[in-house]
Amino acid sequence: xxxxxxxxxxxxxxxxxxxxxxxxxxxxxxxxxxxxxxxxxxxxxxxxxxxxxxxxxxxxxxxxxxxxxxxxxxxxxxxxxxxxxxxxxxxxxxxxxxxxxxxxxxxxxxxxxxxxxxxxxxxxxxxxxxxxxxxxxxxxxxxxxxxxxxxxxxxxxxxxxxxxxxxxxxxxxxxxxxxxxxxxxxxxxxxxxxxxxxxxxxxxxxxxxxxxxxxxxxxxxxxxxxxxxxxxxxxxxxxxxxxxxxxxxxxxxxxxxxxxxxxxxxxxxxxxxxxxxxxxxxxxxxxxxxxxxxxxxxxxxxxxxxxxxxxxxxxxxxxxxxxxxxxxxxxxxxxxxxxxxxxxxxxxxxxxxxxxxxxxxxxxxxxxxxxxxxxxxxxxxxxxxxxxxxxxxxxxxxxxxxxxxxxxxxxxxxxxxxxxxxxxxxxxxxxxxxxxxxxxxxxxxxxxxxxxxxxxxxxxxxxxxxxxxxxxxxxxxxxxxxxxxxxxxxxxxxxxxxxxxxxxxxxxxxxxxxxxxxxxxxxxxxxxxxxxxxxxxxxxxxxxxxxxxxxxxxxxxxxxxxxxxxxxxxxxxxxxxxxxxxxxxxxxxxxxxxxxxxxxxxxxxxxxxxxxxxxxxxxxxxxxxxxxxxxx
Amino acid sequence: xxxxxxxxxxxxxxxxxxxxxxxxxxxxxxxxxxxxxxxxxxxxxxxxxxxxxxxxxxxxxxxxxxxxxxxxxxxxxxxxxxxxxxxxxxxxxxxxxxxxxxxxxxxxxxxxxxxxxxxxxxxxxxxxxxxxxxxxxxxxxxxxxxxxxxxxxxxxxxxxxxxxxxxxxxxxxxxxxxxxxxxxxxxxxxxxxxxxxxxxxxxxxxxxxxxxxxxxxxxxxxxxxxxxxxxxxxxxxxxxxxxxxxxxxxxxxxxxxxxxxxxxxxxxxxxxxxxxxxxxxxxxxxxxxxxxxxxxxxxxx
Numbered sequence: 001x002x003x004x005x006x007x008x009x010x011x012x013x014x015x016x017x018x019x020x021x022x023x024x025x026x027x028x029x030x031x032x033x034x035x036x037x038x039x040x041x042x043x044x045x046x047x048x049x050x051x052x053x054x055x056x057x058x059x060x061x062x063x064x065x066x067x068x069x070x071x072x073x074x075x076x077x078x079x080x081x082x083x084x085x086x087x088x089x090x091x092x093x094x095x096x097x098x099x100x101x102x103x104x105x106x107x108x109x110x111x112x113x114x115x116x117x118x119x120x121x122x123x124x125x126x127x128x129x130x131x132x133x134x135x136x137x138x139x140x141x142x143x144x145x146x147x148x149x150x151x152x153x154x155x156x157x158x159x160x161x162x163x164x165x166x167x168x169x170x171x172x173x174x175x176x177x178x179x180x181x182x183x184x185x186x187x188x189x190x191x192x193x194x195x196x197x198x199x200x201x202x203x204x205x206x207x208x209x210x211x212x213x214x215x216x217x218x219x220x221x222x223x224x225x226x227x228x229x230x231x232x233x234x235x236x237x238x239x240x241x242x243x244x245x246x247x248x249x250x251x252x253x254x255x256x257x258x259x260x261x262x263x264x265x266x267x268x269x270x271x272x273x274x275x276x277x278x279x280x281x282x283x284x285x286x287x288x289x290x291x292x293x294x295x296x297x298x299x300x301x302x303x304x305x306x307x308x309x310x311x312x313x314x315x316x317x318x319x320x321x322x323x324x325x326x327x328x329x330x331x332x333x334x335x336x337x338x339x340x341x342x343x344x345x346x347x348x349x350x351x352x353x354x355x356x357x358x359x360x361x362x363x364x365x366x367x368x369x370x371x372x373x374x375x376x377x378x379x380x381x382x383x384x385x386x387x388x389x390x391x392x393x394x395x396x397x398x399x400x401x402x403x404x405x406x407x408x409x410x411x412x413x414x415x416x417x418x419x420x421x422x423x424x425x426x427x428x429x430x431x432x433x434x435x436x437x438x439x440x441x442x443x444x445x446x447x448x449x450x451x452x453x454x455x456x457x458x459x460x461x462x463x464x465x466x467x468x469x470x471x472x473x474x475x476x477x478x479x480x481x482x483x484x485x486x487x488x489x490x491x492x493x494x495x496x497x498x499x500x501x502x503x504x505x506x507x508x509x510x511x512x513x514x515x516x517x518x519x520x521x522x523x524x525x526x527x528x529x530x531x532x533x534x535x536x537x538x539x540x541x542x543x544x545x546x547x548x549x550x551x552x553x554x555x556x557x558x559x560x561x562x563x564x565x566x567x568x569x570x571x572x573x574x575x576x577x578x579x580x581x582x583x584x585x586x587x588x589x590x591x592x593x594x595x596x597x598x599x600x601x602x603x604x605x606x607x608x609x610x611x612x613x614x615x616x617x618x619x620x621x622x623x624x625x626x627x628x629x630x631x632x
Numbered sequence: 633x634x635x636x637x638x639x640x641x642x643x644x645x646x647x648x649x650x651x652x653x654x655x656x657x658x659x660x661x662x663x664x665x666x667x668x669x670x671x672x673x674x675x676x677x678x679x680x681x682x683x684x685x686x687x688x689x690x691x692x693x694x695x696x697x698x699x700x701x702x703x704x705x706x707x708x709x710x711x712x713x714x715x716x717x718x719x720x721x722x723x724x725x726x727x728x729x730x731x732x733x734x735x736x737x738x739x740x741x742x743x744x745x746x747x748x749x750x751x752x753x754x755x756x757x758x759x760x761x762x763x764x765x766x767x768x769x770x771x772x773x774x775x776x777x778x779x780x781x782x783x784x785x786x787x788x789x790x791x792x793x794x795x796x797x798x799x800x801x802x803x804x805x806x807x808x809x810x811x812x813x814x815x816x817x818x819x820x821x822x823x824x825x826x827x828x829x830x831x832x833x834x835x836x837x838x839x840x841x842x843x844x845x846x847x848x849x850x851x852x853x854x855x856x857x858x859x860x861x862x863x864x865x866x867x868x869x870x871x872x873x874x875x876x877x878x879x880x881x882x883x884x885x886x887x888x889x890x891x892x893x894x895x896x897x898x899x900x901x902x903x904x905x906x907x908x909x910x911x912x913x914x915x916x917x918x919x920x921x922x923x924x925x926x927x928x929x930x931x932x933x
Binding site: 033035037038039041042044045055 | 864867869883891
């Protein structure tokens with residue numbers, strides 16, 4: 001890199017040595033002019049000085065042009081490009097960054113002190129003249145001491161403590177590499193070499209940086225509770241014992257601070273499921289804990305939220321027209337399917353007329369719907385279409401039911417033709433057609449499981465075949481026409497069903513597949529709106545809820561409770577060897593190299609400086625030709 | 633008017649003559665070829681022919697008395713012959729290194745040797761006393777002036793020994809010759825005159841001051857007159873071995889201008905001093921030089 005200029009194929013710069021050829025030829029030609037005896041050269045010496053000087057100047061200019069042409073040739077093929085100013089910043093002083101692991105796998109008793117000692121040793125061992133910085137990392141890297149004096153780095157190391165997060169080496173290494181930047185330098189990683197730390201993270205290590213590993217050690221064993229499962233008559237606690245020997249422990253179940261069960265067990269290495277003789281209640285927060293004196297503390301307790309999930313609001317927009325239309329029929333079955341019986345189901349359907357949905361004085365819906373079902377679409381005015389389109393583009397899910405009463409023109413205007421919903425003319429069959437899954441890997445079909453095959457038993461006597469266009473066909477009628485087509489619209493999802501969902505044109509509502517189909521479909525459509533309730537320490541939940549960096553129960557602020565647990569993968573202290581660790585770093589370095597190459601290629605392709613250099617070379621060659629002709 | 637046929641001219645062509653080995657044969661070929669072309673020679677009466685009568689004076693050899701005239705006139709008259717013009721000819725041939733230059737078959741020195749041989753032959757035939765001096769920056773060889781029988785052979789032998797020497801110093805032999813001349817005579821200088829022109833002119837004026845007639849035959853190579861080179865080269869001075877890189881196209885005009893100025897200076901200043909000056913190139917037939925010589929001689933004697 002020269003003054004912000006880099007090269008995609010720097011090997012071609014070697015071709016610049018060819019610039020020596022005209023230089024040598026020039027000098028040799030000066031020396032190797034043929035000798036011509038002549039009687040008297042005094043009149044030849046008497047050439048006017050100015051003319052000789054001009055010629056000499058022209059000779060040097062000619063030489064410069066020839067050298068420039070060769071250099072430009074080499075530069076052109078080296079494919080140069082300009083770096084960003086930040087990239088081009090030249091940092092002369094080398095650096096050592098101590099990257100210290102603060103994941104909870106470093107929290108075993110007597111584990112932190114050796115780690116700190118190794119980090120301090122690394123600071124002291126940094127070569128003279130190196131700037132020293134400290135980065136602490138778990139799943140998130142944090143600069144605890146900027147590059148500078150060693151004293152600040154030492155103070156920062158003394159202050160670090162392990163948290164409850166997991167390990168992501170790649171992210172930590174990337175942060176340390178970024179701190180080194182364009183300098184020469186090295187990263188000293190102080191860690192327990194936990195193998196699980198390589199499973200996540202997408203950071204890369206600059207290829208110029210050396211990585212040195214210091215093993216901080218790990219406990220001989222660890223006992224953790226990694227899952228709490230519900231069974232009809234009991235509660236199942238899944239324990240993980242790391243190490244080579246069994247361990248005696250006591251498993252306790254607490255619900256809202258009330259001890260419900262306590263069992264003493266001997267846990268063998270590996271996973272063990274321990275049944276607790278009480279079922280989990282319908283609501284509350286269950287805490288299952290174990291006793292473990294030697295391993296990590298934060299994974300000895302696991303939280304499970306028992307409160308029933310809040311139903312997903314589903315808005316059913318029903319088309320206008322007479323009471324006899326199929327849309328009303330469809331709404332009936334929809335409501336029954338989404339909210340069966342008196343008990344609260346996973347969905348909270350709300351019906352609104354199309355005219356009301358689009359009217360200026362339309363009612364404000366209580367909360368943002370998880371999904372919208374548009375049954376028909378007649379009567380949906382411009383404002384209603386705009387509202388629906390905005391909802392979908394913002395990430396919402398919409399199911400358009402293209403029954404025989406649907407308004408194809410109005411529906412095609414829904415997204416201004418992008419995409420076209422492609423509703424064809426209604427078809428009526430003497431021999432009813434069935435429904436066939438087209439994409440068994442799709443979440444809807446996968447969610448149906450074995451019921452997906454049963455869709456074929458459904459009988460449709462009236463359909464409205466669809467044109468898939470750019471969409472994905474998820475299911476077809478048995479006559480081959482698309483029955484369920486998915487389109488992507490902005491951040492949202494759009495599904496178009498080419499038949500009624502009422503009983504008028506098919507027996508679908510009376511089939512066992514109807515309710516699961518609708519549930520899976522609306523679950524899929526509302527997935528963007530579903531609010532998770534259980535988190536891993538370090539996860540970033542959607543919304544404004546700020547989670548602590550410790551496991552436990554968190555008040556979401558809207559009446560809901562959330563639970564936060566540690567990452568069960570972090571409970572396994574199984575380590576890689578330092579050699580394996582360095583090999584893994586090498587993979588990141590190579591990936592970084594590839595990434596740098598790709599970025600360089602993209603930058604070079606965008607700038608295309610070679611075209612400028614090629615033009616310049618042509619200009620130089622033309623000038624050389626003109627000047628050379630005058631020199632003859 | 634005299635005219636020379638093609639065959640005769642071929643014997644005057646330096647390129648042809650230079651291929652002849654014997655210098656005496658060269659001289660004879662040139663001179664005979666020259667005179668063969670002169671059908672009506674404007675120079676008759678020269679040579680050994682009768683010139684005039686004068687009254688017998690005591691001391692004259694009795695053999696010189698024209699007895700037939702005595703029988704008719706009863707007076708003693710003495711025949712005065714051409715050899716008795718008592719002309720001393722001095723051939724000065726420049727054999728400096730620059731005279732060795734040749735852009736074609738005939739070098740300036742070879743041309744000068746042939747020309748000097750022809751002049752010597754012609755002078756000897758006219759019974760003139762002829763001497764020869766070969767010089768570069770000093771006198772390399774010399775044959776004293778004489779008319780004896782072996783003089784021509786001595787002259788040609790001296791000429792045959794001529795080879796390119798070192799640096800030229802033309803004025804040196806001129807001054808030396810002027811200092812030792814006791815009689816007026818004819819001095820023929822064959823040189824490229826590529827030396828200090830002021831010194832050369834000074835030396836020639838010295839000879840003129842002594843009363844001698846001077847004929848200067850500046851012998852140059854055609855390449856020195858036209859500078860026909862087109863490829864860049866290091867031009868190496870034959871006398872000094874100095875070299876200078878030259879792109880001919882760049883210096884041609886300048887060179888020809890300087891060369892023309894030099895010739896013009898010689899022509900102007902030597903003419904003013906009464907010196908006959910002729911510029912010859914080595915491709916010029918020898919008759920031009922012989923005509924110049926005869927013209928000079930006829931004008932003076």
